[in-house]
Amino acid sequence: MIKPLFNNVVLKKQKEQNETSSGIILSQKPKDEAYAVVVAVGDGVSVDGKTTVIPVKVNDKVLYKKYSGTEIKQEGEDYIILSCEEILAIVE
Amino acid sequence: MIKPLFNNVVLKKQKEQNETSSGIILSQKPKDEAYAVVVAVGDGVSVDGKTTVIPVKVNDKVLYKKYSGTEIKQEGEDYIILSCEEILAIVE
C-alpha cells in the first residue's frame, strides 16, 4: 500500500480509455491532460498549524496535467504520484 | 460534467467567432488572446481561512491569454481549463 506524503496524491492510470462514464472524449492532439482515478490522498501540508485541504477523495475521476508527477508500477498497474495542485478538475 | 479545482475555470471555446454580441472584433495578428464563455468555476484557493474570490461566473464572455490552460474535448466541443488569473477581461 502506498501512502502519499504532503499534498501528494496517488492516481491509477486508465489504459487507453478515451471516454469517461459521462461521455467525455479526451482530446488527442495536443494531449496535455490525462485521465485517472484517485487511489490515495496525502495528509496535506501543515503551515503555521493550518493544514491545506486536498480537494479530491479516493475514487474521484480526475484530469491532471500530463507529464507531471512520478510513475510507479504495482502488480501490472500504472500509478502516478503527483501534487494535488497538478490536478485540474474532477470529472463526474 | 467537469468540476474545476482551486482557481481553475472551464471555458467553452467559440468556433471561429471573431465578433462578439457587442461588436468586438478580435485582432487577427498577433492573436495573443482568445474568446470563450465560462461554463464552470472552481471554489477558489483557501489561504489561512480566507478564500480568493474568482471574479467570473458561468456564462460570462471572457478574453483569456491564448496558449494558456489545458484543452479537453466533450461531445465535439473544445474546452479549456485554466487559472482565473489567466483571464484578462469580461466582454459585455
Next chain:
Amino acid sequence: MIKPLFNNVVLKKQKEQNETSSGIILSQKPKDEAYAVVVAVGDGVSVDGKTTVIPVKVNDKVLYKKYSGTEIKQEGEDYIILSCEEILAIVE
C-alpha cells in the same frame, strides 16, 4: 464593453502619435515605451481583505512598457490589456 479583471487596465493606443499635449516627443530608438489613454480599470487584487489601489483612472494619458499586455481590436481601434504594474508613468 471590456471590463478588465484584477489589476488589469485597458488602454487605447494612439495612432502614430509622437507628441503629447505637453510636448513630450516619444523616443524612436530604442522604442521601449508606448503612449496610450486609459479606457477601463480593473477592481484591483484583494489580498487578506485589503485591495491594491490602481493608481490610474479613465482618460489618464500613460506611458507603458512596450510589448507588454495583450492586444485586442474594437471597431477598428487597437486596445491593450495589461497589468497596471506595467504602466510607467502618467503624462500630463
Next chain:
Amino acid sequence: MIKPLFNNVVLKKQKEQNETSSGIILSQKPKDEAYAVVVAVGDGVSVDGKTTVIPVKVNDKVLYKKYSGTEIKQEGEDYIILSCEEILAIVE
C-alpha cells in the same frame, strides 16, 4: 553516524531490489523514482518558533524522486541525503 540537518533525511538505498514486501514492482522505464529505507531524520526547519514536522520516521520504506539528494557511502552501503520534501510516499 550521520546526523542530517534541517529537513534532510538519510535514506539507505536498496540494492537492485525491484519488489517491496507488499509486492510493489517499481517501474523500470522511465525509472523516475527509487526505493529506500529511512535511517536518520533531521530536526526540521524552525520558522518563527514553529518547526516543520517531518512526516517520515526511521525504518519507513519510502519512494523518493530519483536523482534528488546527495550520495554518500558508509562501509560499502549507499546512502542518500535529501530534503523530506523530495520523498513522495511511504510504502507499507
Next chain:
Amino acid sequence: MIKPLFNNVVLKKQKEQNETSSGIILSQKPKDEAYAVVVAVGDGVSVDGKTTVIPVKVNDKVLYKKYSGTEIKQEGEDYIILSCEEILAIVE
C-alpha cells in the same frame, strides 16, 4: 510633465559627462553604471497600509544600473524611468 507611478523615478541623463561636481570619474570599461539627475519621484508602493519610502529626491545626482529602466525623450533631452531599487547611490 511626467508623473512616475509606484516606486518609479524619472532621471535626466547627462550628455557624455564623465566627471561629477565632486570629481568622480565614471569608469569606462566595463561601463555598468550611468550618471543622472532625479527629476521626478513616484509615491512609492503601498503594502498593507505601509508605503515604501523612496530614498532619493528631485535634484539628487545618482548612479543607476545601466540598461535598466525605459528611455523617453522630452524636448531633446533623454530621460529614464526606472524603479528606485535600480538606483545604486547618491553622488554628492
Next chain:
Amino acid sequence: MIKPLFNNVVLKKQKEQNETSSGIILSQKPKDEAYAVVVAVGDGVSVDGKTTVIPVKVNDKVLYKKYSGTEIKQEGEDYIILSCEEILAIVE
C-alpha cells in the same frame, strides 16, 4: 581570522581524506559531497527580530554540497565559505 556574515560558515577542507573517524568512506563517483570541519560560524540572519539558529558549531565534521560556497586560502590551507543551508549533515 575570518568572521563569516549572516548564515555563512567557514569550513576547513580535508586533504584527500576519504575516511572519517567513524569509518565513513565518501563515495568517489559521483562525488557530489565533500567533507570538512567547521572553523567559524556567522551570527545568523535576523528577520523581524528573530535570528535563525545555525545548527553547526566549531569543530563539527560536516558533509556539504560540493561546488557550493567560495574558496579562500590561508597559510596553505583551503577554506570554504558557504551558507549553512548548504551543509547536509554532521558526521559523528
Next chain:
Amino acid sequence: MIKPLFNNVVLKKQKEQNETSSGIILSQKPKDEAYAVVVAVGDGVSVDGKTTVIPVKVNDKVLYKKYSGTEIKQEGEDYIILSCEEILAIVE
C-alpha cells in the same frame, strides 16, 4: 562622495593585493572571491518599520563574491557598489 542606498555598500578594491594584514593569501584558481575595504554603508532596507542591520562598517576588510556589484572609478581608485548580502566575511 558616494552615499549608497538601501543595503548597498561601497568597497574600495585593493590593487593586486594577495595577502592581508593577517596573512591570508587569497586563492588564485578559482578566484571566486575578492578582497576590499568598506568605505561607505547604506542605511539598510526598512520593512514594516524594521530596518535590516548591515553587519559591516567603514574600514572593515571584507571578502565579497567576485563579479557581483557595479564598478565605479574615483580619482583613479576602483570602487564596487554591491548589496551587503554579497559580502561573505570580514577579514581581521
